[in-house]
Amino acid sequence: VGPEALSLWKSKSTFTSFGVFLLQMGWGDLGAFGEPSKETPNLDQMASEGMLFLDFYTASPLCSPSRAALLTGRLPVRNGFYTTNAHARNAYTPQDIVGGIPDSELLLPELLKKAGYVSKIIGKWHLGHRPQFHPLKHGFDEWFGSPNCHFGPFDNRALPNIPVYRDWEMIGRYYEDFKIDRKTGEANLTQIYLQEALDFISKQQASQQPFFLYWAIDATHAPVYASKHFLGTSQRGLYGDAVREIDDSIGKILKHLQKLGISENTFVFFTSDNGAALISAPQQGGSNGRFLCGKQTTFEGGMREPAIAWWPGHIPAGEVSHQLGNVMDLFTTSLSLAGLQPPSDRQIDGIDLLPAVLQGKLIDRPIFYYRGDEMMAVRVGLYKAHYWTWSNSWEEYSKGIDFCPGQNVSGVTTHTQEEHTTLPLLFHLGRDPGEKYPLSFVSDEYQKVLGQISTVVQQHKATMVPGEPQLNVCDKAVMNWSPPGCEKLGKCLTPPKSDPKKCFWPH
């Protein structure tokens, strides 16, 4: 959900630390990517000092699966972050989800341990909230943040408010102990997350231990919030205020690295877990620039992400890369930076981006656009083929839920699941980044390109072994009623009787 920034840092000596900023922001939310108000001076400067990726993707059009893909280097359909309850449905980890990240998956921080890294996650985990899914059971050494999103509930009576953890234990709950004023949008959370990051980096620098910091904050996820100092400072309303605060925080983190003298030992990456949520626009939703639709869809607006790599002294300043990248690549690239090999006993989808980052090379690789259990589309070079199209159902759409507001493209933004597996809709993303002009089926260009893409797709499908789906079963009994630490706070609630059911995923 929303933009995400991932950074990978490593301190002095032969080590390289990694920082990943992962948040919910759209491609078009940054000045460097053309936001008409240009209110992200720090991110723009990060880009001007590093490498801007223009063709960078997430692995899923929504939050949990993208985050699982980032940390495992694998497509959600492999690591289990998908559903088979219905065809091509987006699924994530709401409070009543029973599943989460399987123990069989190897997460980046687990692997980095072998190279002596200390890993911290700040912000939203979103890979499952039951005890076995706790981030400290999956390789992270420290955690400050929440297992689920802050979008509700808000009362802690009928349903538990989302807990905020420090490491193993809950230290409070959203809306109760960590205030978010839903009227004014005021909340101090980004400032707290910023301080956590600065402190962690200072500690690691002092102890000369390499680190992996995963700063996965969520101020730009509805209900959007910003702290008092930033409220009302944007031309873009509350969403813009939140973006300004995040931008400011990232600037402070980068300056902190420089001040401590470890910026040249720290590889930092900024990106997002899905496109801007246009259902929340314009008050609480960001921008996907000129791309089609937003979060929840496999159009470019749902999955193409802002992305910046920063590593002073290593990445030449002001570079622009057309490398097709994916959040899963951060897994493989981080391992490479740490001198580690990716696991050889499983399919890894992420590639090592270092040749692109350090030498400006272009590595040929496809981008797959999945929605739940279905490969909806694939990008090869500048061409994208849609094998299935769907924005959302007529039933949802008629209730005003619109993932493509003001962007109806006839035959493309369909409200029924349309199969195009025989003759996929083909777009040239250079001439037509907005996916508005499908190539004619009878053109030479279509025939030639389809042949190339078909080979890629056949190979992909032939070797695909889906993981066990984790997002099929929901049960109110598994919600955050009594997280560890609740006793100390007097915040334990009594769960209802277990009643597992198939989760309902409407889109």
Add this chain to the structure above:
Amino acid sequence: VGPEALSLWKSKSTFTSFGVFLLQMGWGDLGAFGEPSKETPNLDQMASEGMLFLDFYTASPLCSPSRAALLTGRLPVRNGFYTTNAHARNAYTPQDIVGGIPDSELLLPELLKKAGYVSKIIGKWHLGHRPQFHPLKHGFDEWFGSPNCHFGPFDNRALPNIPVYRDWEMIGRYYEDFKIDRKTGEANLTQIYLQEALDFISKQQASQQPFFLYWAIDATHAPVYASKHFLGTSQRGLYGDAVREIDDSIGKILKHLQKLGISENTFVFFTSDNGAALISAPQQGGSNGRFLCGKQTTFEGGMREPAIAWWPGHIPAGEVSHQLGNVMDLFTTSLSLAGLQPPSDRQIDGIDLLPAVLQGKLIDRPIFYYRGDEMMAVRVGLYKAHYWTWSNSWEEYSKGIDFCPGQNVSGVTTHTQEEHTTLPLLFHLGRDPGEKYPLSFVSDEYQKVLGQISTVVQQHKATMVPGEPQLNVCDKAVMNWSPPGCEKLGKCLTPPKSDPKKCFWPH
């Protein structure tokens, strides 16, 4: 038609020369404005060395009226570049137009003469092609280019091909002597226009005379062209090739100024005469970024333009301005730079932008969006009110003519002329630059803002004195049959008998 760049240069001494690059390009065509392929390194560098205007407008959603407004500092409805043949119709200067720029209008180069400036227009004039409208009769000292657009005809039998002039005389015609290969898109014209600019600047620098260069090239107007060296170099197809060549040319002109040591005496401005023509997309049309619709409309995509001011040593590098600007301001600003006053005997709509450019001030002023004889919309601060909405007629639309492809916004991109003069549609362009979410009529925000805007509109309408419309009458007899100089070339054609009629303006 298309993007335009205006630059104002002045050589040594107390003088400041002006250069204006004026072409047909959309807001979203520049890397600095977020084009996903980032293929304009020279314009991006121009922006990083100067000031990027994010809220800059043209005076009309199409070519001729915008150009007339730029050179007169006045809205087309005042200087006569509009029609009254039907309500709210776009009109320009096709070959059979009888009208043109009236002698009563004072053009920028005419006024600059008083301060010793030498003015040259390179490229498309478009303010009328009959003898009395010749640019050298309206203040320019030199001309290399064409009176009309190069979009046809292509045969020089039934109808004359467009002449190319050097100063007073035609030296050839498009497609005959100045080739444009309509199959491959190859044409060497931008290179010729570039050389003309470099030569003119060298001459002026050598003679130490201040100059005004108006570089109004048209490679990005359909049929789009590029020279051999640039063909196939873009990720965006032929349109992108043309953009790359223009970008390269502008880089060369700026470097030439620097090499000659006159860059600090030369104020250069880049902008466009209308938004990208989406009817020509994606093969021959550009991008308006995230703005709604394109050329021919009064939505942001039709009238918000890319704009860069460059003046090394005067404009601090890397500035971003939210000043509401308009091409008409280049008139007033240029006069100010030359130490001249704008005419006091008529209403001038352009304002002096120097306080914004040099001191970063924000001058409060509205932007009026006209279509022909009708004020369709107005922008005050971050708010825009539509008093009339129209994309084009159902009749045109049903034939496939679409100014808003893939951007249907219900009730906004209407196919009948919809009047909203009692309750205008109101948008907040900061939260909603795409004009997709009209404010609720019953909101406090609407009520408050409408009051402020109404005052501005009442004042504007109360003092408006329209000029005599120049674009009402068409006659095949006035076409470029026998331009001066045709005898020498053996290219005189015989005009048909005069048969003046009301021009038909379908949108």
